[in-house]
Structures are given as C-alpha cells and as structure tokens.
Amino acid sequence: MIQINELRLPIDHVPQALEQAILHRLQLAPEELIRFEIFKRSVDARKNVELTLTYTVHVSVKDESAVLSKWSFDPQVRPAPDTRYHFVAKAPELFDQRPVVIGFGPCGLFAALVLAQMGFKPIVLERGKAVRERTQDTWGLWRRNTLNPESNVQFGEGGAGLFSDGKLYSQIKDPQFLGRKVIAEFIKAGAPAEIQYVAKPHIGTFRLVGVVEKMREEIIALGGEVRFSSKVTEFLINNGQLEGLKLEDGQTIATQRAILALGHSSRDTFTALHQAKVYLEQKPFSVGFRIEHPQSIIDRARLGPHAGNPIVGAADYKLVHHAKNGRSVYSFCMCPGGTVVAATSEPNRVVTNGMSQYSRNERNANAAIVVGISPEDYPGGPLAGIEFQRDLESKAFIMGGSNYEAPGSLVGDFLKGQVSQEFRSVLPSYKPGVHLTDLTQALPHYAIEAIQEAIPHFDKKIAGFSMNDAIFTGVETRTSAPLRITRGLDFQSLNVRGLYPAGEGAGYAGGILSAGVDGIKVAQAVAIDMMQNVSN
The missing domain is CATH 3.30.70.2700 (Alpha-Beta Plaits)
Structure with missing residues (x-):
C-alpha cells in the first residue's frame, strides 16, 4: 500500500x-x-x-x-505503515489460568476484549451495574437528586468515559497503531464508520451504550466472564506475589494476575491497595469549574463565516494561560453542543463533568476551566490528594444547598468577586440544578486568582469568552487520579508481582482512546507473562 x-x-x-x-x-x-x-x-x-x-x-x-x-x-x-493489529500470544487449548480484570471502563473493556480474543478467558469484576441499569441510576441523580454510590457517572459498565463526549482522539505516541485497534473494535460493535478517519472522532453517550453492550457480548462469547456488582475490597498478597482477591460479598477469587483498570474515582480501592502496601505515589491533577457559553458564540469566534456549516459541525477550543502566580490554567474536556452533568460517586459531595451526544446540537458549549495542582499543595501520604478533592466536593455540596445542586455564578460576577442574583441569557444545563452563590469561595485562593486572570486572556482568543452572562458551575475535581499506582517496564506493580496497574486510575491514561490503548498494552503484557510461565 x-x-x-x-x-x-x-x-x-x-x-x-x-x-x-x-x-x-x-x-x-x-x-x-x-x-x-x-x-x-x-x-x-x-x-x-x-x-x-x-x-x-x-x-x-x-x-x-x-x-x-x-x-x-x-x-x-x-x-503505507502496517496498521493491522497483531496478537502477541494465543492461549493453548484447555488453558486453565484465568486473568482477572478489575474495572470495566474503556481500559478494562479493551484489556478483557484482547485477552478474550487471544483465548485467555478473563474474569471481569465491575463494582457497578450493567450499562442500561447504570444509566437509569445515573438519571436518578440528575432527575430526582438520588445518588447510588455504586452505580453512577463514575461506576458501572463503560466507566466514566460513557458519560462524556465519547472523544476518540489523543496526543499519545502510538507507534504500534493500537488506537486503530480501539477504533476498529468500536466500529465493529456499531459505532459510525467515520470515526476511523475523521480528525477528531467522537461517538456520544447514547451510541456508546449499545457499542459497549456488544463488546461485552463478544467477551462472553469467547469464554470470558463479566460479573457486575462485584467490588474488590482486599488484595491477598504473599511474599510480594498476588494470590487472590476478596470481594465485598465475602467471596475469594484465586488469581496470580489482575489488571487494575479502576478508573480515577475508585477511592476505596486505592485505600485497599494502600493497606496492602502496594506502592502508590502522589501525582499532579487539576481542579476548577465548568464554563458554559452559547454554542453559537464559540462557532462564530472559531469559524467565522463557516459557522453553522453542517460538515464542519460545532466548534471546539483548547486554551491555556500561565498566570502570574505560577499556576497554569487550561480548558479540559471541551464538549461542543453538550451539557454539564452531575458526576459525584460519594454521598454529600458535588462534582461536575461534561457530556455531548453524537449530534452535538445542544444549545450550550461547555468545558472545564481548571488549574494545575501539585503534591506540594496537599502534603501527606499517597492518599492525600483524595482528601484534597473530597474537601472541595463536600464544600461544593454545602454551597449548592446540600441537595446535589451545584454552586454557580455568572462569569461577569465571578470576575468581580460578587454573588449573582439571577441567570440571564445563558441558562445552565447541569441537573439537578445550579444554586447561585459566591463561587470565589469554592476553590483555594490561588486557583481563583489564576482563573480570574485567565478568563480575560481567553477572551482575546475567543471573542465573547468573558461575556457577563456565561456561567461557571462547580466544582470540577476528577480531571485525573490524584495518585499513580506505579508500574515497571513489565507493566507490573513495582513491589507486587501479578498486579498490573492500567488506565486513568493508575495514572497512565487520560480519555477513552488512551485508556483503551493502555488496556491493550497491559493485556499483551499479561498474555506474554502467562505464556512464558507455561513454557517454563
């Protein structure tokens, strides 16, 4: 070719x-x-x-x-480069070792799928529910202010990536073209064929539901097993070797290989790993707010006379500003024609995220405007970042009215440090609702100072970005995991053989595509290790 x-x-x-x-x-x-x-x-x-x-x-x-x-x-x-996927191993017939995949978001999904395609019949343990049940539970928070801590935007089949824009592009280096494997499997499961070649492919939440279901069906048809409502609470380790997993229901699963595809919000599982003395370390992350503008404002600023062209679609943006106080402020997870969603997984806390459907035709554009946080901002052990996030989320819950409404402010009032009295031309999309308050009290002073400085600078790049009626909704704290489950070149934990940290929760991915690619890499490492064990 x-x-x-x-x-x-x-x-x-x-x-x-x-x-x-x-x-x-x-x-x-x-x-x-x-x-x-x-x-x-x-x-x-x-x-x-x-x-x-x-x-x-x-x-x-x-x-x-x-x-x-x-x-x-x-x-x-x-x-032309060879972009075909080549399996690294093939399980022998009657092979009795079964790897375990913990978590069934994008990383766990592709780890399990590739292991199943190689004949290793993985067991998937997902703490949440199947995708359609999970969707109903998620709507329970959005429509009825009722949170299910084990079935929500963060937990359940499809992971946090399910309730997002379904973006399938990344800046990772991919010399093996594993991203093409991810895209090809999505298409095979019912995603639009165009995602294989468009520059910024996306699927959208509703389409992802059916795609994820079909991929699960393939894993099961190939001999794999997917167990929902199966939360791992203890890691059984002997002399630095994983020997098994204990579940919340008391069941024990004997295994010497488990992929940790936990996602960035599995805080209790991080605690269990820490208690088992698995090596963890702090890492930077970001916190901020969701900002909403009319999509038409973004289209005009970014596309000029081409705004509204259906082939071009809704415009996106990517912004960064280095503030005088040394902080970096940047846009994250921009969702054209989308909505701001309630994304908490813990009671009495408020977390925001963004989501778009495939059509991207909702009235507002939204993005997170976040500030970089380093371990120096939350001194302590490897779990200190989690407590930093929790403090902000609990405060946001109270500021929003203690009913899962989110605290919010008009951007013009936020820049002036005053409380908004009513919404104007831009109406918030966040459900259950937005409570206007003094949002300058929702984050540490250095973050507020940096965001207030950044917004007028962003307006120079996108005319109308600092419009008075645009809306800030808080807080955005789950941009990435605040820790890393560090692994070596063999993809195993630094101090526990048989544990394979992977994806966003382990600190090795950010987004659906990179998480899927990392899941494939780790699955390959598991397969090679299993085959070497057989030959020895």
Whole structure:
C-alpha cells in the first residue's frame, strides 16, 4: 500500500473526486488503481480561507514499487505503515489460568476484549451495574437528586468515559497503531464508520451504550466472564506475589494476575491497595469549574463565516494561560453542543463533568476551566490528594444547598468577586440544578486568582469568552487520579508481582482512546507473562 498525504478537495466535492485526485496526484491511468481507503480526513475551517477537506489515503496499485520509485523525491508519497493489529500470544487449548480484570471502563473493556480474543478467558469484576441499569441510576441523580454510590457517572459498565463526549482522539505516541485497534473494535460493535478517519472522532453517550453492550457480548462469547456488582475490597498478597482477591460479598477469587483498570474515582480501592502496601505515589491533577457559553458564540469566534456549516459541525477550543502566580490554567474536556452533568460517586459531595451526544446540537458549549495542582499543595501520604478533592466536593455540596445542586455564578460576577442574583441569557444545563452563590469561595485562593486572570486572556482568543452572562458551575475535581499506582517496564506493580496497574486510575491514561490503548498494552503484557510461565 502507498500512503498519500495532503490531498486537498473542496468541502462539497462529489464522491468520485477523491479517486480522480489520487489518479492525478500519482499520474496513474484508472486501470492501474486497484483500490484506496481514507486513512485520515480533516477540515480546514480557518476563518480567512475557503473550506477544504484534507485527506491522507492508502492506495493499492498494480505496480507499487514502480510508483514509489517514481515519487521517491516526494515526502507526501511513501509506503503505507502496517496498521493491522497483531496478537502477541494465543492461549493453548484447555488453558486453565484465568486473568482477572478489575474495572470495566474503556481500559478494562479493551484489556478483557484482547485477552478474550487471544483465548485467555478473563474474569471481569465491575463494582457497578450493567450499562442500561447504570444509566437509569445515573438519571436518578440528575432527575430526582438520588445518588447510588455504586452505580453512577463514575461506576458501572463503560466507566466514566460513557458519560462524556465519547472523544476518540489523543496526543499519545502510538507507534504500534493500537488506537486503530480501539477504533476498529468500536466500529465493529456499531459505532459510525467515520470515526476511523475523521480528525477528531467522537461517538456520544447514547451510541456508546449499545457499542459497549456488544463488546461485552463478544467477551462472553469467547469464554470470558463479566460479573457486575462485584467490588474488590482486599488484595491477598504473599511474599510480594498476588494470590487472590476478596470481594465485598465475602467471596475469594484465586488469581496470580489482575489488571487494575479502576478508573480515577475508585477511592476505596486505592485505600485497599494502600493497606496492602502496594506502592502508590502522589501525582499532579487539576481542579476548577465548568464554563458554559452559547454554542453559537464559540462557532462564530472559531469559524467565522463557516459557522453553522453542517460538515464542519460545532466548534471546539483548547486554551491555556500561565498566570502570574505560577499556576497554569487550561480548558479540559471541551464538549461542543453538550451539557454539564452531575458526576459525584460519594454521598454529600458535588462534582461536575461534561457530556455531548453524537449530534452535538445542544444549545450550550461547555468545558472545564481548571488549574494545575501539585503534591506540594496537599502534603501527606499517597492518599492525600483524595482528601484534597473530597474537601472541595463536600464544600461544593454545602454551597449548592446540600441537595446535589451545584454552586454557580455568572462569569461577569465571578470576575468581580460578587454573588449573582439571577441567570440571564445563558441558562445552565447541569441537573439537578445550579444554586447561585459566591463561587470565589469554592476553590483555594490561588486557583481563583489564576482563573480570574485567565478568563480575560481567553477572551482575546475567543471573542465573547468573558461575556457577563456565561456561567461557571462547580466544582470540577476528577480531571485525573490524584495518585499513580506505579508500574515497571513489565507493566507490573513495582513491589507486587501479578498486579498490573492500567488506565486513568493508575495514572497512565487520560480519555477513552488512551485508556483503551493502555488496556491493550497491559493485556499483551499479561498474555506474554502467562505464556512464558507455561513454557517454563
């Protein structure tokens, strides 16, 4: 296959135009082209240029070596990389060792799926419920102010990534193209085919529900087992080797290999690991608020005359500001045409997050505006960051009225340090509701100072960002885990053999795609270790 980069076409081109562009670019006759596929497609939507689509394509021709030789001087024409997924192992028949995957979010999902596809028949332990039951429980908080601590935005099949924008892009280095494996499996399970090639693919929450269910069905069909409402409460370790897991119901599962795909909010499991003397360390994270603007304001500022074009879709943004007090302020998890959601997993605490559906057609745009926090801000042991988060979440619960409503403020009033009296042109999307208060009291002073400085600077990049009627809703504290379950080059815990920390909860991923990729990497490490154990 040959890869061609930078093929540019008008945004309204007819389907056959791409094939004609390939023939023209390589100077081929039609009969010399066997087939082609789109590897990547991006939209050039800069305000001062004509809308164009830029393609990277993989092309099969009759005489590949001759074509590559002819265009060897052109850096945009090269051999296409092998992006196929290659399994690292195959379990022998009647193989009786079964690895355990703890957690069934994106990381655990792909770890279990790849292990099952290699024949290792994993056992998945998920503390929450199956995806449709979990969805009903989550709506219970949003609509009825009723929290189920074991079935919510954070816990249950699909993990925290289920109630998000379903973003499938990342800045991780991926030389093995494991991200392509993640995308391919999503498509096979019912996700839109376009996520394989668009520059910023996303699925959306409602579509993810069905996709996750089908992937679970494949794991089970391949001999795997998925157990819901199965929370691990104790790790049985002997001389630095994992020997088993104890569940909340008293059951014990004997295993020498367990993947810790916990997610960033499994605070009681982090405590159990700490009690078992598994090596943990503090790591930086971020805290802040969700900001909401009319999506039309963001579209006009980012796209200019192209705003509203259905091919371009709802505009997003990515912002960063280095404040005078040394803090970094940045946008995180931007959700075009989405909603702000209640994301707590513990009683009497308030946490915000963002979510979009596939259509991204809700009235407001939202993003977290967060400030970097370092271990120096929360001195103590490896669990100190959790207590830092909890203090902020408990305070937000009280400031919101102690009924799971969130504290909020108009951005104009927040910048002036005053209490808002009523909502204006922008209405908050957070459910159960937003209680207007003095939001400057919701975070440490250095975070408030940095955010107040950053907003006017962001307005210089996106006109209208500091509009008085925009809304801040707090607090955003679960941007990532506040600790790392450190692992070695073999992907195992530094001091417990058989424990494989993975994904966001272990501090090795951030988002659906990177978590899925990390799950595959760790599954491969488990499979190789199991096969080496057999050969020895």
